[in-house]
Amino acid sequence: MTHMDSFLGVKISRNAHTSTHRFTEYFQGFEQVEIVRRLFDVQTEEVLSNLRIEFSGRRGYMGVSNNDGHLIISAQYLNHGDILDIYLDVIHELVHVKQFMEGKELFDQHYSYVERPTEVEAYRYAVEEARNLGLSDDRILEYLKTEWMSDEDLLCLAQALNIKIDVSAR
Numbered sequence: 001m002t003h004m005d006s007f008l009g010v011k012i013s014r015n016a017h018t019s020t021h022r023f024t025e026y027f028q029g030f031e032q033v034e035i036v037r038r039l040f041d042v043q044t045e046e047v048l049s050n051l052r053i054e055f056s057g058r059r060g061y062m063g064v065s066n067n068d069g070h071l072i073i074s075a076q077y078l079n080h081g082d083i084l085d086i087y088l089d090v091i092h093e094l095v096h097v098k099q100f101m102e103g104k105e106l107f108d109q110h111y112s113y114v115e116r117p118t119e120v121e122a123y124r125y126a127v128e129e130a131r132n133l134g135l136s137d138d139r140i141l142e143y144l145k146t147e148w149m150s151d152e153d154l155l156c157l158a159q160a161l162n163i164k165i166d167v168s169a170r
């Protein structure tokens with residue numbers, strides 16, 4: 001017991017680890033997706049097999065750790081989110097994995113979220129894949145829309161990604 005422990009009269013085991021899982025345990029076949037191969041080229045299998053994921057109990061979607069480049073996924077989102085959204089998010093996050101490998105600053109606060117070059121690049125890949133899948137601009141816009149993004153931000157992002165917005169329908 002440390003001094004502090006005995007002072008408080010309790011014992012706290014301070015050896016918590018973040019438990020992570022293999023990406024490939026939960027996501028299979030992404031190494032065959034053309035756009036993923038374009039990202040990692042001959043390293044595709046190696047990158048995906050080394051990628052770890054951490055499940056978060058918090059609400060949200062997915063993100064990449066700025067510390068070691070692992071994927072953080074809301075368990076609730078993975079289990080209950082729209083499958084197409086999840087697929088496109090994985091593509092988006094794999095772009096961040098590559099950016100992390102290249103030493104890029106993922107959360108550059110000099111930019112707002114929708115203008116940050118790392119975000120725009122990640123969205124570009126996701127939108128390209130969405131178009132490959134035949135998704136309409138309306139559906140892509142729906143994918144981009146999140147509850148924490150203002151209409152103005154959404155418009156800004158959509159413009160950066162060349163997504164047509166049918167103003168009359170909104």
Ligand SMILES: [Zn+2]
Nearest residue numbers: 092096119122
């Ligand atoms: Zn992102």
